[in-house]
Amino acid sequence: MSDAVKSTVEEADGGEEGRTGFFGRNESPKNRKRRRLITSLVVIFVGWELFGRYGIENRLFFAPISEIFLSGVDAWASGELQGHISASFQELLYGMLLATGIGIAFGVLIAVNQSVREHCDPIVSALYATPTVAIAPILITAFGLGITSKVAVVFLIAVFPIVINTTVGIRQTQESFIETAYSFNATRWQVITKVLVPSSIPFVIAGIRLGVGRGIVGVVVGELFGADRGLGIFIFEAGQTFDAAPQFLGILILCFAGMTLTGLLQWTEKKMAPWHHFSLDKE
Amino acid sequence: MNVLENKVMMEIRGLNKEFTQNDEKLQALQNVDLDVVEGEFLCLVGPSGCGKTTFLRIVQGLIEKTSGSIELYGQPITQRSSADRGFVFQQDNLYPWRTVIANTRLGLELAGMDTNEADAKAMEMLKLVGLEGFEKSYPRELSGGMRQRVNLARALTIDPKVLLMDEPFAALDAITREAMQTELLRIWREAGKTVMFVTHQIDEAVYLANRVVVMAPRPGRIEKIVTITETTVRSEDVKRSPEFHQAVDEIRDIIESHEREDIMT
Numbered sequence: 001m002s003d004a005v006k007s008t009v010e011e012a013d014g015g016e017e018g019r020t021g022f023f024g025r026n027e028s029p030k031n032r033k034r035r036r037l038i039t040s041l042v043v044i045f046v047g048w049e050l051f052g053r054y055g056i057e058n059r060l061f062f063a064p065i066s067e068i069f070l071s072g073v074d075a076w077a078s079g080e081l082q083g084h085i086s087a088s089f090q091e092l093l094y095g096m097l098l099a100t101g102i103g104i105a106f107g108v109l110i111a112v113n114q115s116v117r118e119h120c121d122p123i124v125s126a127l128y129a130t131p132t133v134a135i136a137p138i139l140i141t142a143f144g145l146g147i148t149s150k151v152a153v154v155f156l157i158a159v160f161p162i163v164i165n166t167t168v169g170i171r172q173t174q175e176s177f178i179e180t181a182y183s184f185n186a187t188r189w190q191v192i193t194k195v196l197v198p199s200s201i202p203f204v205i206a207g208i209r210l211g212v213g214r215g216i217v218g219v220v221v222g223e224l225f226g227a228d229r230g231l232g233i234f235i236f237e238a239g240q241t242f243d244a245a246p247q248f249l250g251i252l253i254l255c256f257a258g259m260t261l262t263g264l265l266q267w268t269e270k271k272m273a274p275w276h277h278f279s280l281d282k283e
Numbered sequence: 284m285n286v287l288e289n290k291v292m293m294e295i296r297g298l299n300k301e302f303t304q305n306d307e308k309l310q311a312l313q314n315v316d317l318d319v320v321e322g323e324f325l326c327l328v329g330p331s332g333c334g335k336t337t338f339l340r341i342v343q344g345l346i347e348k349t350s351g352s353i354e355l356y357g358q359p360i361t362q363r364s365s366a367d368r369g370f371v372f373q374q375d376n377l378y379p380w381r382t383v384i385a386n387t388r389l390g391l392e393l394a395g396m397d398t399n400e401a402d403a404k405a406m407e408m409l410k411l412v413g414l415e416g417f418e419k420s421y422p423r424e425l426s427g428g429m430r431q432r433v434n435l436a437r438a439l440t441i442d443p444k445v446l447l448m449d450e451p452f453a454a455l456d457a458i459t460r461e462a463m464q465t466e467l468l469r470i471w472r473e474a475g476k477t478v479m480f481v482t483h484q485i486d487e488a489v490y491l492a493n494r495v496v497v498m499a500p501r502p503g504r505i506e507k508i509v510t511i512t513e514t515t516v517r518s519e520d521v522k523r524s525p526e527f528h529q530a531v532d533e534i535r536d537i538i539e540s541h542e543r544e545d546i547m548t
Contacts, residue, residue, distance in 0.1 A: 176376045183343055183370040184390040184441065194393065198380045275379035275421055 063245040068252065071245040080234075085253065087229035091147050091219050092212075092257070095154025099211055103159045104204060107166025112192055121167075128160035133221045140226040150230070153222035158211035165210070169203025170196045202276040205269045212261045216254055286322050286493055287510065292477060293319035293342075293445065298351035300337055300503075310502035311337045315351070317496065317505065319445070324471055324478045326488035327496045330538060334503025335481045339447050342479065343370045355444065366394065369438030371448040375430040377422040383433050384409065384418035390441035401440075408436040411470055428459040435470065445477040452487070464490055465519060485538070489530045490522060497534055499541045507537055 027035070045065050052064025063071075075081035110117045110124070136153045143149035173196050181191050223232025231250045238246035269276065298315040301308055312334045319325055327335040340346045342353060344360060353360040355367060369390070377386045387405035392398065409418055412432040422430055431451055438446055452460040464487060471478055482488050488495045492511055499506040511530055521527050 174376075176372065176374055177378060179345060180370075180372065180376040181389070181393065183345060183372075184393045185366055186393045190393055194389075195378070198378070201380070273380065275423060 059244055060242050061244060063248055067245045068248045071243075072249045075234075075246065075249070083229050084231050084234040084250075087147060087227070088219050088223070088231040088254075089257070091150035091154055091222070091230065092215055094147070095151045095218065096158060096208070096212060096215050098151065098155045099158040099162055099215070100208055102155075103162030103207070103211070104166050106159075107163040107204075107207075108170060108192065108197065110163065111167045111170035112196065124160060124163055128164060132157045132160075133218060136218075136222050136225045140222070145226050145228050150219060150222040150227060154215045154218040157218040158215040161210035161214065162204070162207040165203045165207025166200060169200025169207075172203070173199040201273045202269060205265055205273070209262055209265050212265070213258060216258050220254065287320055289321040289323070291318045292321040292356060293317075294352075294354045295319075295342075296352050298338070298341065298353065299349045300334065300341060300346075301349045312341075313502035313504045315505055319477060319479065322475060322477055323493045324468075324480065324491055325494050325496060326492035327479065327481045327498060328483060328485055328488045328534065328538070329498030329503075329506075330483065330500055330541070332503070333498040333500040335498050336449055337503065338498075339449050339479060339481050343368050343447050345370070366441060367444040369441055369443035369446050371434050371438045371446065371451045373450045373453055375422070375434040377430055377433055377437075379422055381422075382418065383414065383420050383422070383425070386422065386433055387418075387436045387440055389437055394441070405436070405440050408440045409433075411439070411473060412436045413466070426459075427455050428463055431455065431463060432466075435467070439470075439474060439476070443476070445479060448478060448480045450481055450483065453482070460487075461519070467491065485531050485534045486522070489527060489534065495530075495534060497537050499538075506541070509534055
């Protein structure tokens, strides 16, 4: 190896910005992350396709990814899929908006008011552990087959992690931050809005992420108990006709929705809480 | 002109503070009398447990006194009516979610001032403490010394009559601390504030102060007030002068005589 080549290699290895990738080129951390994600997806999809063709050949249980994709194209062309996606999306959106608004407000109240906390804290913990989806049938009966009943299910299932996380986030606020505000003659309300709430943002967002995961379950379970449209119904109907491909299509769409929303919340946290850094991350 | 000839701004008379801990009464401060003169730099020194931080917190209104009176320009100090006092904490306590300028304007913002106006005043103070150009940075991007400068600017921004500083340089390394001491003297002269400064470092107190209040523990009380003769512009050279070491030794003797008593009993 000539000296010139050697020194280039060393530079590439020691560079702060990026490391020498598998293909011997310099890449940014962002590109590296993207490349690794794509690698994982390709491996999963190719494995899935091969397993569907040569592993489980019975179409009652499994379908290769190509057939799932084609069933998606069909359902989209007929206009059926869009309706289901839009119904489920609305249920999730309105349910999460309600859960976030009420969850944060209630969480703050529990954290700062001793009377409210002593009245409600044990009950919130109990309800968090209760399988709230079990009351979905009652909500369907009460609110009907439209989206209102599913919004109620999503709200009920997603609100508790948000309440609990908000409370924890507020109560972990550094005592000396509060004292600093008091040294400037802050009122109790100012301490809440200027100190407690901002300091709890990372916790609140983590609570919303937990809530979204549970909310997606709520959408599907709610629809299974009764709905005229939605991805839950789409999956259920495909199951009735023993067609595996559309069932997996529905599951993959829900999975994708979960990933997108989680990504969106991570991005929101970076924007709203840029001070909140995890030192084990390399970036 | 000697600053100590100015008029008295704060009168403290018969101040007592008792804590109850595990059913045991602890006399944190006993019968403290003190006059603070307008524009002076007053240092409070003493060993741990002498009540110097408690004293400062009572003056700020962060904790309540048990008995006695504190009057600022003839007005009794009530708890939390703190617009005329600025407190600089030992930990900088900067809010990590606020930029430097947003941290600096905190006091004015809490007092209900319009953000633009508050930012203009905050900017002035950041210039005074030498942090122009860092207003948009977040605290985690700053060094310990810079963070303490913001802490100081935040207290100065509300334009207090007296600045209360609780061991603000204790967490800094020795070199940064010396630089900050000199900076503080410059800022004190430019801002023309009265300062009450708590420290457990005798040389720091002698370097900074016009007067050093020596406190003793169990019960916390004022033992002696030492006037430092050098009252004009100070420089690092002062620290090499025999007068400086004489004053340091005098205060050290007072403190050590009590520690010997403590060990005997």
